[in-house]
Amino acid sequence: MNPSESLPKFDALMMPTIEALKTLGGSASNEELADAIAEKLGLTDAQRAVLSKNKSTPEFEYRLAWARTYLKHYGAVRNSQRGVWSLTETGERLSEADVEEIKRNARANINSRHGRDGASRSERDADPEADVRGRLLDVLKTLKPHEFEKLCQQLLRESGFINVRVTGRSNDGGIDGEGVYRVNLLSFRVLFQCKRWKGSVGPNVVRDFRGAMSGRVDKGLIITTGTFTAEARREASRDGPQTIELINGDDLCRLLIENNLGVVVKQVKVIEIDDAFFRSI
Template sequence: MVQVPAYTQMMWPAIDALKELGGSAANDELLTKVIEVMRLPPEVQNIPHTDGRQSKVSYNLHWAKTYLKKAGYVDNSVRGVWALTDAGETCTQQDVALVPALVRKMAADAKKNGLGDGEEPVVDAVDALEVNWKDQLLDCLKSIKPDAFERLSQRLLREAGFIKVEVTGRSGDGGIDGIGVLRLNLLSFQVLFQCKRYSGSVGPSTIRDFRGAMVGRSDKGLLITTGTFTAEAKKEATRDGAPAIELIDGEQFCDLLKQLKLGVATEMVERVVVDPGWFSKV
């Protein structure tokens, strides 16, 4: 039976990968490097998580990063860039092995002081909300009709700066769902796009078929899915000597909808914390 490494097994490889990447990395960069460091075969990389928006490896790496952040070995920015802290730069594999116990002790101390319930040592309010809203949003996206998803993708591209975005969706068109023009300062690029609304993983054959349909029409392609892309699909999309195809998976699509405020609103929540220690000194 194929086994995905547990998050505890991925913490040190994550530290090692960040060091190899110069001390910091975006989420996808770090995932790719961890897979390389751990030498995970494709059959392990491509096992989907039950949420349908990421692989099991990606999910477990998320928790590895969360534990490491709780322990003070890594930090992340609002742009999703993870970086080693001073402690992370100098920590040893033995130090990292102690992280789960350290985080559990932090949770127990928080519960003792009335600051948490201690049920889950690493899920804080931000983590829980981050997971829940994306799951809810993806459920909404998967429930709409395919042509509605194409129109939504069209709207998203327009909001992101594309001009002359047209949805074609013609049968026998090689899977091309639309075409748009992206203007960057004085230059304009014609971009063909394809939309896939489903829960599974997109494989390399889909990338090759899409690229074949692009021949003679455009050198730029964009493939959007509510699911995920296999590691082989990502490699095929950036294969040397072939036109590069940009990939947007379900996780990124959710982030873009939130960023562009399309059907997703952000609310500020006040958190009230009682300090029992203060009252004991009155």
């Protein structure tokens, strides 16, 4: 059986999304929601790692995006610019019996706003940049190791790092470079690893990297074109050792788009009639 076939459909993820938000105090990030729902449904790391057709987002997270979009159209949840989702009063009262109504109402609203192109536009509503990120990720996977390291070096500089250099030393626990991240008056020395993984990165990679950076720097950073298993993310953030930040392929593409690296962002020119001008003639 194809692993994606064992994943719940997007409509079956609506109530788990509502229940997870309640459990998490009424609000949560995309990652917190995904972890809570996957744990509740008993999904394996292998199931969560299956990529969607756009090759950028895991299929499970792609279906969750659809579920959140339908819930948002219905008024059961809302999201902030920082990607934090929260329950509304409608969401607090939501029940299983409402799911079919949500699907009907969402389709009607989307079709009324977008006409015949509603289905494709609805997908873009759920994640407008998903297709671009998928194609961008394909390009990243064709880069040679040293090219990918140079790209990561430039991205870190654009993101506020200084003194960034690629070391590329062998037998150094996977460490590819180092830099200093400056936040206002504070600075943190960071070791980073950047690798073009196709599949999931497991906890062993994180453990090995932590062992190599132990006692040398304040923080660690792993950048990959692949994804991280839930266990790898738990290992990266566990109490005690130095924290390791993780950037997966989808997050990497978001950062490249945000910093205009490897993409051309075109602005749409909007022209409106100036009624006040004509009234003053």
